[in-house]
Amino acid sequence: MPKQIPLVDTDIHERVQYEELLEYLDEPFKHYIQNCHWIQEKHMPYTQPSVAGVDRADAVVPDGRPAGSDLAFMQEQLLDDIGHEFGILTGALDPSPSSMHGWYEMAAALASAYNDWQIDKWLDKDERLYGSVHVAAQDRDEAVKEIERVGNHPKMVQVLLPIDDIMWGDPYYHPIFEAAEKHNLMIGMHHNEPPVYYGKWPRYFIEWHTLIPTAHMKQVTNMIFNGVFEKFPNLGLMMIEGGFTFIPHMMWKMDQQFRDLRHEVPWLKRKPSDIMKKHVRFCTQPSEELNKKDFMSLIEQMGTEEMICFATDYPHWDYDSPHRALPNLDQELKKKIYFENAKNFYPKIPDTKER
């Protein structure tokens, strides 16, 4: 990534620790953490991918706190070092409102506390950083209330929905999209621990991690065929951390199916690939070490240079370096992937000079 190209990094994980969240939590939820030893049950039944678990080992904060938990260190190691123009925070780690199983009340309380903490400790502290509204989307009505509460914050650019085992295109969840559209927010989808293997975990981490794009494909297919983008024409969907090399297959497959089976989804007024081109964007990370020829072949198959946006996924173990992850592309295309595509996608990100 040459210096003269600005960067919008579409996936940066800030991390909260329980003790930091307490001051933002209402009772009795604070009490449940402080006095009743509640911690989130979240476990991947695998060997960890790297020395520091799922984080870059060199991103652990020098004082021992977990990677992503300190703004100053993130500024030094990522934002200043790379020279970010903008970065989108996608948090969602433990304690995550999206992984609360049946305890919706705690999940909604965590979401509100998380948003207040995110605004206070990150968005208000670094002008480059923009945020994601965390919601307990499994409790639709509480999610809508939370979007109404913080969605108009000038630096909140999207509502974050987890990719787990709920298909968000279901009309039951459409009030969430209505609220997002009202506040000029996009939808960001990021996987948590999706059951990619017929609703279960595969035997090995390498299988699970290879198959994550299938969980992303399911959500995009579901959102499109359920008519979300026909119903909410100003809504956009950013698919985060699933990669992008499956895009041509999805477009071809959905278009072919649409030609044969349109009668089942008569609300679609455009062919699925056109909906994807207009409304759906994909983060590049984790990229697959394509050479320039293969990369350009994919772009040609997509039929547009505007669907993919660069992401580092800092501080996770499969981080993509803006300098090394993609092949050496032509300047105009680089500018789109590193900056313009994301800038054009998020209406609340200002022009560089306005900042």
Next chain:
Amino acid sequence: MKEQVVCKTTDIQPGEMMESFFGKQNVLICRTPDGKFYAFMNQCNHQGAPLHKGMICGATTEQSEPGEYHYCHKGEILRCPWHGREFDIKNEGRMLANPDKKLPSFNVRVEDEDVIVYK
């Protein structure tokens, strides 16, 4: 820079590593359990991670049948701190998953207690 003392032998225990400099070049000095020293460029050839933040460990080898594990080469494998790629210290820093790729390396000799990297 033709040669340079990069550390003392006592600075690194067998099975450990440390970063140092050979001129302006950031290098990684590894010491295998047999006491020998090796030097590589301290940057992963994939995306540039600082290798000294990774680990030295052993490897499960490709000689396994499905379902079989053999943990060997203990203390001879360098594992990247980002994506977890494994490099064989005693086999020219070759990557286990693709031995055609290897880490750039430097010559090393030991004189008394000095570990010397040279071209």
